Amino acid sequence: MHVRELELDLDAFEGPFDLLLTLVLREELEPRDVDVAAVVVTFVERLAERERLDLDACGEFLVLVAALLELKARELFPDEDVELGDLDPEEAAEELARRLEEFRRMKEAARWLTERLEQERDRFFRLGPAPLAPRAEPRIAPQRPETLVAALRALAAEPPQVSLGHMALRFPPVTQFVERFRALLRRRRRFDFDQEVGGLSRIEQAVAFLALLELRKGGELRIDQAAPFAPIRIEPAAEGVRARDEEGEDSWNARSA
Amino acid sequence: MERTLRLISTHPLDDLARTLEALLVVASQPLSAEEMADAAGDDAERVEDALGLLEERYTEGRSGIVLEQVAGGWAFRASREEAEACARLFERPVERGLSGAALETLAVVAYLGPCTRPDIARIRGVAADSVVAGLVERGLVAESGRDEGGAVRYRTTPLFERVFGLESLSALPRLDDLGETTDDIRDRLEAIAARRPA
């Protein structure tokens, strides 16, 4: 059984497992958009079709999926203050059970909403103003300019530093690298990630990479990599827009009817 | 309040009902009894009585117009019997359904109350950005301030309640009645752990 050829059919991706990994490494697919549980389920299903347990395949799969999971976890929960690793096994089981319960209830609630929507499909009501209604005067209560100042100051306020004190490993702050890469891009049109972080520890390199993801998320730079393990080149983004992948939903909005 | 001064003229309930019909037919949002009392210059109790009259008149099977209590107020809608004719002329509020991701996100926001995208991502296990943006665009979810960390909070809108036919968010079934409890899950986990060779 070739783990890398495992065919996947996920929300965000369709194709073999090794293409998924390549896309994630090339940053063309966000790890946080990948449903790792569905990958595992697919693998286990394929595994179950075999008569004998394929230990090699299991080992390879575990390594690959663990890497994917770690990438995703770091991106999703950079500020998670309850680290499972920090809890004793009993507490960890409790925490895991709590999260599973939360997840399950949410699924149940979503199912209830789905059924409700189906039942309410034959309720039609007017969206928007009545045809011959008096036109509402758009009157806005007078405002004080100080509210604008307060709003902007709040946007300029430093977000609270996430405490990492409980973690055994000390991570340098991501912001340190964010600022450093920003400064680099002001001076140079392009730089090579490996060259910049070459002399650093593995932990520092990992944090530097997170900073890169952060900057890319904000639409500040582009990341190019010709092939897996080829040098990662960084350049400023032409248009500072965060590309939002569209959901495959039919669009309607409050103004449609 | 100056309103109470007007209460001297106790015109018959029928007159008040007529005023409410007029308000309801021009309103673009469900109206609360208080809003209608304010506009009609009458008191909320009498408005409730008049609404009772109208509810009987505008009811399924008797009229093409139905008066319903929804999204924290009262509103006219088409009778369910006329859904087929309506569908030929008007777009359904949710034409071809919402994706599973959108419904799960709506469930989290509706039950958790104002919550941030990281909150949603934590529960769903996948990033929520594009799903939330889609729900905002559809008017089912709206921004509701920021939390202490500066992340934007989201809440469901009155349109959400209208589309799902909810009198208010408290009309959602209690979460305790849905799914397993922590104890059930822990028992299951322990059973699995016990089977594993040490």
Add this chain to the structure above:
Amino acid sequence: MERTLRLISTHPLDDLARTLEALLVVASQPLSAEEMADAAGDDAERVEDALGLLEERYTEGRSGIVLEQVAGGWAFRASREEAEACARLFERPVERGLSGAALETLAVVAYLGPCTRPDIARIRGVAADSVVAGLVERGLVAESGRDEGGAVRYRTTPLFERVFGLESLSALPRLDDLGETTDDIRDRLEAIAARRPA
């Protein structure tokens, strides 16, 4: 048209009238008799007859809802007797003010000068489309050319200045401590936004 085939079933005029009530209460535009006939799957002549029935029922003095024929077709409106109550409903001062999202967006546009929606989204950390659309609708911001990439820029309007009691944008309170130039302030806001939990 295949619809004409259905005309054999001549259900009573009352049923048809109920269908028309439903269509008219959902419509946000006046409906022509033909449109209603199409939707009801009945013929235009019978629709005219049913409209006659409804016109008698929904008439001044008898109902708060009045059926009226206007240029574009037929529509429900509020009865003239209820004009005062309706006016109170629509003219009640919108003391709701501005949402946090609206204030933040206005602050960014007012202090940084014309901005595109991606500019605003980058600083606020959330998609700006619906907030900007709302502000345009309320006349507080307006389009102001395009940037090099072709994205529409928005600026604040004279109405914005009036609402905030400003003689001009230069009367905005100074924010020197956040940066010397607007570019400095912008850089700072963007740097902070990148560090906020998404």
